[in-house]
Amino acid sequence: xxxxxxxxxxxxxxxxxxxxxxxxxxxxxxxxxxxxxxxxxxxxxxxxxxxxxxxxxxxxxxxxxxxxxxxxxxxxxxxxxxxxxxxxxxxxxxxxxxxxxxxxxxxxxxxxxxxxxxxxxxxxxxxxxxxxxxxxxxxxxxxxxxxxxxxxxxxxxxxxxxxxxxxxxxxxxxxxxxxxxxxxxxxxxxxxxxxxxxxxxxxxxxxxxxxxxxxxxxxxxxxxxxxxxxxxxxxxxxxxxxxxxxxxxxxxxxxxxxxxxxxxxxxxxxxxxxxxxxxxxxxxxxxxxxxxxxxxxxxxxxxxxxxxxxxxxxxxxxxxxxxxxxxxxxxxxxxxxxxxxxxxxxxxxxxxxxxxxxxxxxx
Amino acid sequence: xxxxxxxxxxxxxxxxxxxxxxxxxxxxxxxxxxxxxxxxxxxxxxxxxxxxxxxxxxxxx
Numbered sequence: 001x002x003x004x005x006x007x008x009x010x011x012x013x014x015x016x017x018x019x020x021x022x023x024x025x026x027x028x029x030x031x032x033x034x035x036x037x038x039x040x041x042x043x044x045x046x047x048x049x050x051x052x053x054x055x056x057x058x059x060x061x062x063x064x065x066x067x068x069x070x071x072x073x074x075x076x077x078x079x080x081x082x083x084x085x086x087x088x089x090x091x092x093x094x095x096x097x098x099x100x101x102x103x104x105x106x107x108x109x110x111x112x113x114x115x116x117x118x119x120x121x122x123x124x125x126x127x128x129x130x131x132x133x134x135x136x137x138x139x140x141x142x143x144x145x146x147x148x149x150x151x152x153x154x155x156x157x158x159x160x161x162x163x164x165x166x167x168x169x170x171x172x173x174x175x176x177x178x179x180x181x182x183x184x185x186x187x188x189x190x191x192x193x194x195x196x197x198x199x200x201x202x203x204x205x206x207x208x209x210x211x212x213x214x215x216x217x218x219x220x221x222x223x224x225x226x227x228x229x230x231x232x233x234x235x236x237x238x239x240x241x242x243x244x245x246x247x248x249x250x251x252x253x254x255x256x257x258x259x260x261x262x263x264x265x266x267x268x269x270x271x272x273x274x275x276x277x278x279x280x281x282x283x284x285x286x287x288x289x290x291x292x293x294x295x296x297x298x299x300x301x302x303x304x305x306x307x308x309x310x311x312x313x314x315x316x317x318x319x320x321x322x323x324x325x326x327x328x329x330x331x332x333x334x335x336x337x338x339x340x341x342x343x344x345x346x347x348x349x350x351x352x353x354x355x356x357x358x359x360x361x362x363x
Numbered sequence: 364x365x366x367x368x369x370x371x372x373x374x375x376x377x378x379x380x381x382x383x384x385x386x387x388x389x390x391x392x393x394x395x396x397x398x399x400x401x402x403x404x405x406x407x408x409x410x411x412x413x414x415x416x417x418x419x420x421x422x423x424x
Contacts, residue, residue, distance in 0.1 A: 090408035115376065115393035117401045126405065133409035273377070273385075311389055332408035338389040342409070 022287055023246050025063045033066050037073060044077045044300055053254045056298050060246050060290075067290045074293035074325035081300040086349055087328040087359040089141035089175075089305070090134030093335040094162075095121045095155070099147040101179075103202075104211040104276040105242060105269055107336055108147040114274035116336050121146070121155070127162055128169055135170040137331050137342035140358040142166060143175035143198060143235075145335055149215070150180040160192045167193060173358060175235060180219055186226040196263065197227040200237035204251035207244040211277070224259055233360070236261035237307060240291055241269035241283040249291065253298035262360065263328065264302045266295055268309030270337065282313045289317060289324050296325025303328045303359050311340055319348050328359065371396020375422075392422050 036058045043049050051059075059070060097108045098118030107114040122130075127144065134142045144162060148155060155178065163174045176189060177198035189197060201220055202208070208217035227234045236259060238252055256264060268288055271280045283291075288310075296304055305328035306321060314321055318340075322329075331342040349356060374382035378394035378401065391404050395415035402413040402421065413422040 092407060093405075096405070115378070115401065117393075117403055119403050119405065122405065126407075130407040130409075133407060137408065139408075333406050333411065336391075336404075336406055338391060338406070338411065340389075 022284065025061055027063055028061075033062050033069075036062065037066070037069050040297055041073055041076075044073075044297065045080055050257055050300070051297060053250050056250050056253055056294060057247070059297060060250060060294055064286060064290075067286060067293070070293040070297070071289055071320065071324035074296035075323045077300050078296050078304070078325050078327050082303070082327050082359065084354055085327065085357045085359055086322075086354045087141060087303055087305070088137065088139040088345075088349075088356050089143060089328065089330050090130070090137060090139045090332055091143040091145055091330055091335065092122075092127065092130040092134075093147065094127055094144050095119070095146040095148065096336065097147055099149065101149050101214045102212060105202075105239060105272070106147075107272040107275055109275070112274050112276070114272060121158055124162065124165070128165065131166045131170045131172060133332070135172055138346055138356055139331060140173060140356075141175055141196070142170065142172040143177055143196075145177040145198070146179070147335075148179045150182070151178040151185060156185060156188065160188060163189075163192050163194055177235075179223075180215065181223045181226055183226055186223075186230045186232070190230040190232050194232055196233040196235045198235040198237070198265070199223045199227065200239065200265070200267075201252065201255065201259075202237070202239045203242060203244050204248040205255060206251060207242070207248045210244075211242050221255075221259070224261070228260070233262040234259070235263040235265060237263075237265035237267055237305075238295070239267040239269060240288070241280065241309075241313075242277055243280070249294070250298075253295065256299055256302075262303060263305055264295065264299055265305040265307035265328075265330070266292060266326070267307045268313040270309040270312045272336075282309065285314050285317050288313045289320055292321050292324045292326055305329060308334045308337070318345075319352060322348065322352055322354065327354075373397070373399035395421060 096119045097116045098110050099108045102111045107116045131142050166174050173195040175196040176194050205217045268283050271278050306326050331345050333339050375392035376386040378399040391411040392413045404413045410424040414420050
């Protein structure tokens with residue numbers, strides 16, 4: 001029987017070939033691939049230990065036809081370590097643009113000519129209304145985000161005023177993301193009831209200077225440690241697709257293992273006009289599934305959250321990510337871009353029989 | 364009006380007059396279609412509001 005291999009592809013279909021920088025992964029003996037996956041399964045489900053960087057690198061090198069096996073294992077690991085629940089969160093850019101930092105992926109940096117106009121801190125009523133919108137979507141977490149290097153005293157006062165107001169009005173857990181912190185600021189946020197503080201490492205220590213020059217990876221790590229030292233839950237995310245290598249993604253995974261965040265939001269680069277990374281291509285969907293699975297295998301007990309860029313990167317594979325290790329998501333819109341509707345995501349979770357509720361990491 | 368509206372003279376994504384359409388599906392409008400001025404945009408979990416200094420509130424969802 002002959003098979004027609006030259007069917008015309010509709011012009012409105014975006015092909016998903018390997019992207020620039022995506023490594024070639026030569027075929028390997030199927031028995032060797034199965035052995036690596038089986039060893040990971042034993043370590044994570046029987047021994048209940050973390051995988052080493054070397055073990056993760058061995059999994060990352062598996063060819064594309066083993067991604068479904070990685071995803072299936074990641075889903076089992078997620079269920080075994082975290083259970084079936086999914087945490088839903090809404091985020092709000094309470095102060096947009098005008099940031100003095102030069103994070104090359106960010107449209108809110110004042111150093112780049114982007115379409116995003118700087119706007120001051122939203123009014124209290126606007127923040128409360130956004131929290132109400134989040135509550136209505138079924139979320140349990142609301143994160144107030146500010147585009148700043150770190151909070152000045154006026155900003156501190158506004159946040160410290162807002163956190164209990166949002167809690168009281170909505171009953172939501174309130175998270176904050178306001179950049180680099182001093183010890184005193186971390187103490188005050190913890191005292192005000194900030195449930196979780198977001199501060200992303202974004203990428204491996206070795207790659208960080210390629211994408212940020214106005215502060216260091218070590219400064220970010222120091223803020224993360226202050227958050228933990230003061231008893232807040234640490235939300236520390238990654239951004240995939242900035243040109244980092246597979247080895248650097250594994251490096252980041254081992255750095256996160258060492259740090260021990262409660263939550264890891266997994267962002268995929270959505271190239272923003274005017275930024276230095278504006279000309280990059282999004283990560284290919286299948287590659288994104290691979291790395292969702294690898295993040296779960298590397299961080300079995302964290303709340304692994306779908307975050308920015310997932311619509312652009314995964315397109316129709318949203319539900320596959322949910323069965324590849326994800327157990328949390330941001331619903332609705334992001335900081336400067338729009339997301340798909342909360343209803344679509346909640347329907348997806350219902351279809352997947354994944355209950356929605358607040359989670360706590362176990363790493 | 365939505366993010367991809369081309370009802371005005373200027374592209375709502377880049378502000379150019381001669382733009383043949385660079386709007387992305389998940390981006391709110393960033394430039395006023397009437398004057399090309401950069402908009403003040405507030406994106407919230409459930410929608411967005413876009414405001415032009417000269418033409419007032421232009422878009423929301």
